[in-house]
Amino acid sequence: MELNDRKLKILQAVVADFINSAEPIGSRTLSKRDDIDVSPATIRNEMSDLEEMGYLTHPHTSAGRVPSDKAYRLYVDELMSHSELSPEEKEVIKEKLDQGSEELDRTLEHASKVLSEMTNLVSFAVTPKEENKIKYINFLPVDETSVVLMIVCENGRVSNTAIRVGCPYTEENLTLMSKVATHNYSGQSVSNILTQDIMEEFERDLPQLTGMSSSVVPGFIKTLEKMLDVDLYVNGYKNVFALPEFNDVEKVKDVYDIVTNKDQFSQVLVNRDNGLVVTIGDENSPDLKDFALITADYRVNGKMVGRLGVLGPKRMKYDEVTSVIKYITDNMNNTFEIEGEVQDE
Amino acid sequence: MELNDRKLKILQAVVADFINSAEPIGSRTLSKRDDIDVSPATIRNEMSDLEEMGYLTHPHTSAGRVPSDKAYRLYVDELMSHSELSPEEKEVIKEKLDQGSEELDRTLEHASKVLSEMTNLVSFAVTPKEENKIKYINFLPVDETSVVLMIVCENGRVSNTAIRVGCPYTEENLTLMSKVATHNYSGQSVSNILTQDIMEEFERDLPQLTGMSSSVVPGFIKTLEKMLDVDLYVNGYKNVFALPEFNDVEKVKDVYDIVTNKDQFSQVLVNRDNGLVVTIGDENSPDLKDFALITADYRVNGKMVGRLGVLGPKRMKYDEVTSVIKYITDNMNNTFEIEGEVQDE
DNA sequence: TATTAGCACTCAAATAACACGAGTGCTAAC
DNA sequence: GTTAGCACTCGTGTTATTTGAGTGCTAATA
Numbered sequence: 001m002e003l004n005d006r007k008l009k010i011l012q013a014v015v016a017d018f019i020n021s022a023e024p025i026g027s028r029t030l031s032k033r034d035d036i037d038v039s040p041a042t043i044r045n046e047m048s049d050l051e052e053m054g055y056l057t058h059p060h061t062s063a064g065r066v067p068s069d070k071a072y073r074l075y076v077d078e079l080m081s082h083s084e085l086s087p088e089e090k091e092v093i094k095e096k097l098d099q100g101s102e103e104l105d106r107t108l109e110h111a112s113k114v115l116s117e118m119t120n121l122v123s124f125a126v127t128p129k130e131e132n133k134i135k136y137i138n139f140l141p142v143d144e145t146s147v148v149l150m151i152v153c154e155n156g157r158v159s160n161t162a163i164r165v166g167c168p169y170t171e172e173n174l175t176l177m178s179k180v181a182t183h184n185y186s187g188q189s190v191s192n193i194l195t196q197d198i199m200e201e202f203e204r205d206l207p208q209l210t211g212m213s214s215s216v217v218p219g220f221i222k223t224l225e226k227m228l229d230v231d232l233y234v235n236g237y238k239n240v241f242a243l244p245e246f247n248d249v250e251k252v253k254d255v256y257d258i259v260t261n262k263d264q265f266s267q268v269l270v271n272r273d274n275g276l277v278v279t280i281g282d283e284n285s286p287d288l289k290d291f292a293l294i295t296a297d298y299r300v301n302g303k304m305v306g307r308l309g310v311l312g313p314k315r316m317k318y319d320e321v322t323s324v325i326k327y328i329t330d331n332m333n334n335t336f337e338i339e340g341e342v343q344d345e
Numbered sequence: 346m347e348l349n350d351r352k353l354k355i356l357q358a359v360v361a362d363f364i365n366s367a368e369p370i371g372s373r374t375l376s377k378r379d380d381i382d383v384s385p386a387t388i389r390n391e392m393s394d395l396e397e398m399g400y401l402t403h404p405h406t407s408a409g410r411v412p413s414d415k416a417y418r419l420y421v422d423e424l425m426s427h428s429e430l431s432p433e434e435k436e437v438i439k440e441k442l443d444q445g446s447e448e449l450d451r452t453l454e455h456a457s458k459v460l461s462e463m464t465n466l467v468s469f470a471v472t473p474k475e476e477n478k479i480k481y482i483n484f485l486p487v488d489e490t491s492v493v494l495m496i497v498c499e500n501g502r503v504s505n506t507a508i509r510v511g512c513p514y515t516e517e518n519l520t521l522m523s524k525v526a527t528h529n530y531s532g533q534s535v536s537n538i539l540t541q542d543i544m545e546e547f548e549r550d551l552p553q554l555t556g557m558s559s560s561v562v563p564g565f566i567k568t569l570e571k572m573l574d575v576d577l578y579v580n581g582y583k584n585v586f587a588l589p590e591f592n593d594v595e596k597v598k599d600v601y602d603i604v605t606n607k608d609q610f611s612q613v614l615v616n617r618d619n620g621l622v623v624t625i626g627d628e629n630s631p632d633l634k635d636f637a638l639i640t641a642d643y644r645v646n647g648k649m650v651g652r653l654g655v656l657g658p659k660r661m662k663y664d665e666v667t668s669v670i671k672y673i674t675d676n677m678n679n680t681f682e683i684e685g686e687v688q689d690e
Numbered sequence: 691t692a693t694t695a696g697c698a699c700t701c702a703a704a705t706a707a708c709a710c711g712a713g714t715g716c717t718a719a720c
Numbered sequence: 721g722t723t724a725g726c727a728c729t730c731g732t733g734t735t736a737t738t739t740g741a742g743t744g745c746t747a748a749t750a
Binding site (some may be wrong): 037142143148152154161162252256262 | 480483485488491493495499501502503505507575578582587591592593594597598601602
Binding site for chain 2 (some may be wrong): 695708
């Protein structure tokens with residue numbers, strides 16, 4: 001059997017209608033649409049064919065049709081409109097993005113928030129497991145019993161931790177320690193440093209400070225390990241409360257479990273392909289089989305520095321959401337690269 | 346009418362049973378209890394009196410009795426048992442607490458997590474709006490276009506922000522800037538600094554660096570403002586999914602709104618009395634009228650440095666929860682003060 | 691006089707019966 | 721190839737009925 005034009009039109013209508021209404025679509029409903037001018041009976045025949053071909057399903061005999069994963073896939077790839085965002089929408093997004101642009105290291109987090117606001121879905125941002133190279137390491141005094149360890153990477157990211165030291169120290173000790181650590185590790189990637197016997201190296205190069213080393217090194221290692229973790233920000237969880245498919249506590253809980261199981265979820269996100277990617281239902285891992293996931297990369301100078309996305313029901317406004325995601329990831333670049341861009345008055 | 350012994354015993358039984366079962370308690374159920382040996386009819390009479398006195402209510406004529414807020418209050422103040430935690434429970438808590446003890450500045454956050462695990466309720470931690478005094482201020486180089494601002498307070502808290510600078514700088518510039526800023530502001534409280542015209546002061550004392558000042562000062566101010574915010578950590582939200590009173594999406598959403606409306610919720614928490622405080626139903630603000638809130642302070646050297654608590658249904662195991670909270674807040678002190686305490690073998 | 695057995699009464703919740711209607715599939719006519 | 725017509729299906733909503741846990745009241749009891 002072949003997917004002729006009429007079948008495609010009907011399929012497209014079913015998917016579009018279902019995305020809007022979340023209700024199974026019947027033949028009579030479809031026949032009332034302006035763009036379809038055949039009788040319900042004809043539509044029924046076509047729908048029956050489409051079902052046989054795996055594009056539609058039936059919740060039960062006397063219900064309308066619902067799109068299958070295969071139908072969503074076809075819809076996204078071929079059928080849906082690719083409307084541009086209106087200038088007003090663009091303006092709104094631009095404005096929202098700009099509100100968070102001062103906080104350099106929270107750009108991604110902020111963009112994810114904007115994304116959830118624009119799509120009314122659960123959104124997230126994830127930083128890649130990056131092979132950061134250390135620029136320098138600084139131990140700074142706080143009070144008698146604690147110091148701050150500060151690690152600056154070449155890409156500008158900064159981590160710091162407060163560390164309790166077991167013994168008294170002087171500022172000279174700290175300066176020395178900072179110098180030695182920077183000398184030993186600057187230019188190396190974090191994961192590479194972690195393969196070494198850091199404690200031994202500290203003791204070797206700072207034999208007069210073994211007491212301090214023993215209390216500082218574990219914190220140092222912990223901080224490095226933390227730097228290897230991907231950061232995952234989730235926003236707009238409360239949007240699920242408004243979606244009819246989640247009008248049941250179990251479902252709401254499922255989504256909560258997914259987005260709060262950060263290790264597993266970030267794994268899924270990190271392992272995705274680059275670019276704009278849409279995965280629907282069965283295309284995802286089993287725990288996401290009832291969802292659609294859309295992600296896009298955010299790049300600076302061609303290098304991927306983060307991934308942004310939304311999680312929602314398969315019944316998702318794919319065209320709008322992809323437009324918004326694309327616009328945001330493109331525009332974040334501008335926020336970064338072009339400062340003080342000319343504003344049209 | 347008077348609250349005689351039998352009334353108290355019955356009331357106590359109703360509250361305790363309801364806390365366990367979440368079901369209205371009938372006279373027959375009560376009469377089967379070992380500690381009550383009067384007939385259902387007698388109990389009915391007593392319950393009727395208790396209802397008249399405002400301690401019990403009736404969902405409807407043919408249902409059992411449910412405790413009122415007044416009953417919970419009496420229960421907490423007079424009726425409930427104050428069982429000590431078992432040595433095993435103490436051991437479990439101690440162990441969990443210890444797992445997070447390295448991360449000095451996350452102690453409170455971690456303790457809140459332990460609290461939610463032990464109580465199966467939503468827990469939170471909040472830091473007081475503190476009048477921190479600045480110890481020193483440091484501007485550190487990251488790359489050509491950005492610096493890190495680091496502010497260390499006398500109490501050991503550290504804040505840092507990445508700031509994009511509009512013009513090239515040298516390390517000497519930064520050192521100078523750090524010195525001037527530290528000289529001008531160390532010893533002062535954050536809120537006090539914010540009352541001053543910081544930009545003017547930078548320009549006055551660093552006339553040769555006006556370009557840098559103009560790009561750095563806004564970030565400096567923003568960081569100071571952020572330091573004034575209270576930090577609120579919420580843990581164990583997913584515990585609400587298991588409670589029968591939240592088997593409805595609306596209710597689940599209500600709790601979510603409460604704990605994610607950080608400004609409002611932290612306001613409620615910050616304004617509480619010191620010490621162990623239990624507020625039930627109407628004793629709370631209207632949006633919390635269906636909940637009970639328990640908080641306790643965590644002190645170091647007598648100074649309150651944080652507040653820990655749980656949010657749950659009024660039907661809460663008050664004795665257990667208060668024991669756990671008390672034990673955690675007491676024990677956090679130990680984690681801090683006494684390092685390497687003798688372990689009993 | 692306090693307690694309790696007995697009993698009529700109430701009402702939410704569960705169950706059953708039923709009508710409704712949106713939808714289907716099939717057949718025969720156009 | 722398309723469509724009108726029709727019997728059939730089945731979820732949904734409505735109403736009636738039953739069930740049972742629980743109450744309040746009264747009268748008997750200790």
